[in-house]
Amino acid sequence: DSGVTQTPKHLITATGQRVTLRCSPRSGDLSVYWYQQSLDQGLQFLIQYYNGEERAKGNILERFSAQQFPDLHSELNLSSLELGDSALYFCASSVGLGSDYEQYFGPGTRLTVT
Amino acid sequence: GQNIDQPTEMTATEGAIVQINCTYQTSGFNGLFWYQQHAGEAPTFLSYNVLDGLEEKGRFSSFLSRSKGYSYLLLKELQMKDSASYLCAVRADYKLSFGAGTTVTVRA
Numbered sequence: 001d002s003g004v005t006q007t008p009k010h011l012i013t014a015t016g017q018r019v020t021l022r023c024s025p026r027s028g029d030l031s032v033y034w035y036q037q038s039l040d041q042g043l044q045f046l047i048q049y050y051n052g053e054e055r056a057k058g059n060i061l062e063r064f065s066a067q068q069f070p071d072l073h074s075e076l077n078l079s080s081l082e083l084g085d086s087a088l089y090f091c092a093s094s095v096g097l098g099s100d101y102e103q104y105f106g107p108g109t110r111l112t113v114t
Numbered sequence: 115g116q117n118i119d120q121p122t123e124m125t126a127t128e129g130a131i132v133q134i135n136c137t138y139q140t141s142g143f144n145g146l147f148w149y150q151q152h153a154g155e156a157p158t159f160l161s162y163n164v165l166d167g168l169e170e171k172g173r174f175s176s177f178l179s180r181s182k183g184y185s186y187l188l189l190k191e192l193q194m195k196d197s198a199s200y201l202c203a204v205r206a207d208y209k210l211s212f213g214a215g216t217t218v219t220v221r222a
Contacts, residue, residue, distance in 0.1 A: 043212040056208040105156035
């Protein structure tokens with residue numbers, strides 16, 4: 001158990017819908033990262049927040065957005081869902097910003113868009 | 115962006131040694147990580163290299179050569195539970211980019 005929690009574990013929804021994935025980092029971790037993992041694309045970095053502020057952006061679609069709240073939990077919002085958005089979405093956290101900080105991954109949310 | 119290459123699959127026998135190579139091309143390099151991921155589960159941290167050389171951690175060791183853009187993960191005394199995907203990840207400018215992963219199958 002990494003100490004990172006994600007809800008829900010599974011989510012099934014229809015195309016065109018909007019969903020919100022939630023992540024609580026490990027106690028004391030200020031950085032939160034979101035990743036998407038699909039069978040054909042591997043693990044892709046989406047976005048990082050540090051202490052409430054966006055710090056780095058990866059291959060995140062405009063239909064997706066995220067935020068980190070004052071209590072440090074984070075939410076990833078996915079809208080106008082398409083079949084291709086079906087994937088495992090992981091949240092990870094780390095203590096700080098630096099390159100030597102290990103990231104701890106949550107168990108993931110499996111999103112199925114039908 | 116980063117170009118990260120690692121073999122797709124490797125098979126080895128229980129008790130043996132396997133070496134997983136990873137080559138990368140990146141600007142702003144500031145660290146290389148190895149993660150283990152069992153199917154359907156979260157990646158778990160194995161090792162981190164930022165300077166050239168070998169880092170040893172029990173049965174797992176990782177090597178880095180920054181000038182060659184090369185790393186390897188060495189798994190010794192293989193056990194059945196080591197069957198998993200091994201992900202090489204390069205950090206640059208706060209972003210961690212992952213390779214596609216190497217699926218290691220350990221046979222009895």
